[in-house]
Amino acid sequence: MSIFVDANTRVIVQGMTGRAGTFYTDQAVRYGSTYVGGVRPGKGGTRHLDMPMFNTVAEAMTETGANASLVIVPAPHAAEAMIEAIEAGIGVIVCVTERVPQHDMSRVKAALEGTDCVLIGPNSQGILTPEQCKIGVMPTRNAQPGSVGIASRSASLTSEILAQFSKAGMGQSTTVGIGGDTLHGVDFVECLKRFRDDAETEAVVLIGEIGGRSEEDAAEYLRSVDYGKPVIALVVGRHAPKGRRMGHAGTLSVLGGDSAQEKIANLRNAGVFIADNADDVVASVLQAQARAKAS
Amino acid sequence: MFLSEQVSKELLSQYGLLIPEGRTAKTPELAEAACKEFNAKRYVVKALIPAGGRGLAGGVKFAATPSSVREIAENLLGSTLVTEQTNEGGERVDAVYVEAAIDIAKDYFIAIALDPGTGSPLLLASSDGGVEFEQRSRMDEGTVRTHLLAPESDESRAALEGFLKEIGIEGTTAIDSIFAARRAFCENDMTLLEINPFARTATGDWMVIDAKVLLDGNTIFRHPEFETMAADLSRPESELEAQKNNINLVKLTGNVGVVANGAGLGLATHDMLVDAGGDPANFMDIRTTAKSFDVAKGVELLLGDPNVKVILLNVHGGGMTAADTVAEGINFAYSRSERQLPVIAHISGQNAEWGIRILRDRKVPVETFDTISDAVSRVVEIAR
Numbered sequence: 001m002s003i004f005v006d007a008n009t010r011v012i013v014q015g016m017t018g019r020a021g022t023f024y025t026d027q028a029v030r031y032g033s034t035y036v037g038g039v040r041p042g043k044g045g046t047r048h049l050d051m052p053m054f055n056t057v058a059e060a061m062t063e064t065g066a067n068a069s070l071v072i073v074p075a076p077h078a079a080e081a082m083i084e085a086i087e088a089g090i091g092v093i094v095c096v097t098e099r100v101p102q103h104d105m106s107r108v109k110a111a112l113e114g115t116d117c118v119l120i121g122p123n124s125q126g127i128l129t130p131e132q133c134k135i136g137v138m139p140t141r142n143a144q145p146g147s148v149g150i151a152s153r154s155a156s157l158t159s160e161i162l163a164q165f166s167k168a169g170m171g172q173s174t175t176v177g178i179g180g181d182t183l184h185g186v187d188f189v190e191c192l193k194r195f196r197d198d199a200e201t202e203a204v205v206l207i208g209e210i211g212g213r214s215e216e217d218a219a220e221y222l223r224s225v226d227y228g229k230p231v232i233a234l235v236v237g238r239h240a241p242k243g244r245r246m247g248h249a250g251t252l253s254v255l256g257g258d259s260a261q262e263k264i265a266n267l268r269n270a271g272v273f274i275a276d277n278a279d280d281v282v283a284s285v286l287q288a289q290a291r292a293k294a295s
Numbered sequence: 296m297f298l299s300e301q302v303s304k305e306l307l308s309q310y311g312l313l314i315p316e317g318r319t320a321k322t323p324e325l326a327e328a329a330c331k332e333f334n335a336k337r338y339v340v341k342a343l344i345p346a347g348g349r350g351l352a353g354g355v356k357f358a359a360t361p362s363s364v365r366e367i368a369e370n371l372l373g374s375t376l377v378t379e380q381t382n383e384g385g386e387r388v389d390a391v392y393v394e395a396a397i398d399i400a401k402d403y404f405i406a407i408a409l410d411p412g413t414g415s416p417l418l419l420a421s422s423d424g425g426v427e428f429e430q431r432s433r434m435d436e437g438t439v440r441t442h443l444l445a446p447e448s449d450e451s452r453a454a455l456e457g458f459l460k461e462i463g464i465e466g467t468t469a470i471d472s473i474f475a476a477r478r479a480f481c482e483n484d485m486t487l488l489e490i491n492p493f494a495r496t497a498t499g500d501w502m503v504i505d506a507k508v509l510l511d512g513n514t515i516f517r518h519p520e521f522e523t524m525a526a527d528l529s530r531p532e533s534e535l536e537a538q539k540n541n542i543n544l545v546k547l548t549g550n551v552g553v554v555a556n557g558a559g560l561g562l563a564t565h566d567m568l569v570d571a572g573g574d575p576a577n578f579m580d581i582r583t584t585a586k587s588f589d590v591a592k593g594v595e596l597l598l599g600d601p602n603v604k605v606i607l608l609n610v611h612g613g614g615m616t617a618a619d620t621v622a623e624g625i626n627f628a629y630s631r632s633e634r635q636l637p638v639i640a641h642i643s644g645q646n647a648e649w650g651i652r653i654l655r656d657r658k659v660p661v662e663t664f665d666t667i668s669d670a671v672s673r674v675v676e677i678a679r
Contacts, residue, residue: 075516099513100513102484102486103511103514105409106414107414109413110413110414125613137583139613141645154559154560155559155583155613156557157559157563159611160563180558182411183409209558209559210562212411236559236562236566237562238566239570240562241545241578277570
């Protein structure tokens with residue numbers, strides 16, 4: 001099992017004909033994921049990477065039975081692409097585009113309201129269910145199937161930790177990059193809920209950092225349920241250089257501006273096992289699992 | 296991107312919000328002369344720096360006459376203000392803003408930001424405006440109340456009126472001002488608009504006494520005017536240079552130069568280095584879109600920094616920035632530099648072996664380690 005994507009996921013790519021779109025589609029297909037077509041207005045009826053191209057997401061869904069989309073278009077057009085996919089009623093959208101304007105994301109979030117569509121990103125490395133489905137830009141060489149579920153806010157740090165897991169012989173059920181931007185789709189909380197319901201996932205790892213409220217919201221959710229599986233978190237930025245702080249303390253208390261230490265204390269109080277640093281995550285999972293078994 | 300006080304206020308006044316009359320001055324003489332350009336019973340002189348918290352730090356002073364405006368300007372200009380919102384070095388005052396002092400009946404605080412949950416504009420408001428707001432809101436989280444601010448309609452006006460009543464803000468003009476602020480917020484791709492104080496004057500008007508605006512730097516493609524509007528953030532030359540090369544660099548005071556790709560891995564490296572007793576010379580995040588030439592630029596900045604004794608390289612290759620791309624960049628920087636500092640490296644992920652080989656073959660003085668912890672221990676040993 002897995003969350004959000006699996007062997008039955010049929011992926012289309014919005015922006016497949018671009019340089020990055022071509023590169024990452026090719027990589028994902030080689031990895032063995034099921035990609036069924038591309039979308040680019042004006043290119044309908046042509047073929048790219050040996051797949052059919054369509055003018056619209058709706059058309060691509062009808063013709064190919066696609067249920068997921070990778071959005072890999074330049075930032076000025078990313079919101080329109082996401083909104084088109086939401087309105088077409090696709091199940092999962094993964095947006096890897098960086099630097100999407102926040103007010104554009106405001107419109108995307110409004111379009112998501114009341115739908116069942118799952119948005120992952122933007123500014124995400126994507127989602128990977130090893131040996132079943134890759135939608136995104138992350139490396140796959142070090143991934144292997146297994147029982148650790150991972151949700152993270154940063155790409156290269158997650159790849160590093162994922163490689164450490166595989167080296168230790170611990171595979172992953174699904175790795176989700178929720179994205180590094182303030183406004184994004186699924187959050188840690190939604191990932192935690194899905195991992196809880198996923199029979200294969202035995203432990204959940206959250207990789208967080210300073211800024212935003214994702215860790216605080218995760219802690220609040222975990223305090224509200226008997227989660228039933230060990231949750232391990234790494235929060236980086238404990239010694240982040242003190243920079244110029246924008247905004248008043250009052251504004252920040254609402255929008256989220258807790259230090260890494262505050263986030264860590266918050267998660268620990270919610271029963272989360274805290275990894276000291278990036279080299280301590282694998283050991284922390286093993287300890288948390290041993291403790292869960294003992295109790 | 297940060298807008299200075301006067302640019303923020305001028306922008307808001309274009310949307311119909313009331314602001315006091317004022318002028319920017321870069322010398323004490325011009326500050327005095329500015330007083331003759333508008334009518335005022337009293338003046339206020341404000342240090343123009345790109346950060347808040349000035350009031351408590353002595354950056355806002357009242358003056359009864361143009362000559363005392365000059366004296367205050369003399370003291371402020373060229374001084375450095377350290378406020379709660381600046382970094383430790385503070386900000387140099389290169390200009391002051393001379394403004395008509397307003398008779399204020401009561402100060403309020405309002406701000407608009409995008410709600411992280413819904414993504415919609417969120418109004419924050421407090422009846423504790425002015426300089427005390429910062430301290431009071433920290434002691435008591437309940438100081439600030441929030442309201443999702445829908446676009447203007449009869450319904451949203453009524454909802455806003457009800458919300459504002461609880462804060463103590465009443466009257467049609469206050470509501471008009473807040474909807475005007477919302478339009479300014481949305482049409483200018485702001486990520487934060489703070490008006491503090493938002494003041495009820497002795498004559499019953501609602502006025503923006505101070506304002507601070509953050510613009511979304513990712514929208515320059517549709518707002519070319521932002522480049523000229525944004526305040527100079529007085530960042531070191533090397534940071535601006537790195538920015539042009541797809542690298543986020545923050546200069547620090549230690550002796551370990553740090554090269555990492557991705558913000559998360561950069562923060563993780565920084566934490567581990569400091570925990571082990573190391574002292575970073577910088578924070579660096581090579582963006583995923585960086586080419587080897589960009590990386591070379593970043594490494595050159597470290598090699599050119601006399602404080603740096605050793606370089607810690609922590610790279611996880613992925614997708615387009617594979618480890619060999621980073622290695623090529625380092626090699627390029629070393630081939631052009633006389634200083635050959637030791638490189639202590641943890642290199643993993645896409646093309647890791649290739650990257651390590653490039654560094655060894657080209658005689659970059661590199662030692663590689665299988666774990667980040669081992670690389671960090673070694674770097675601390677050398678740096679001592």
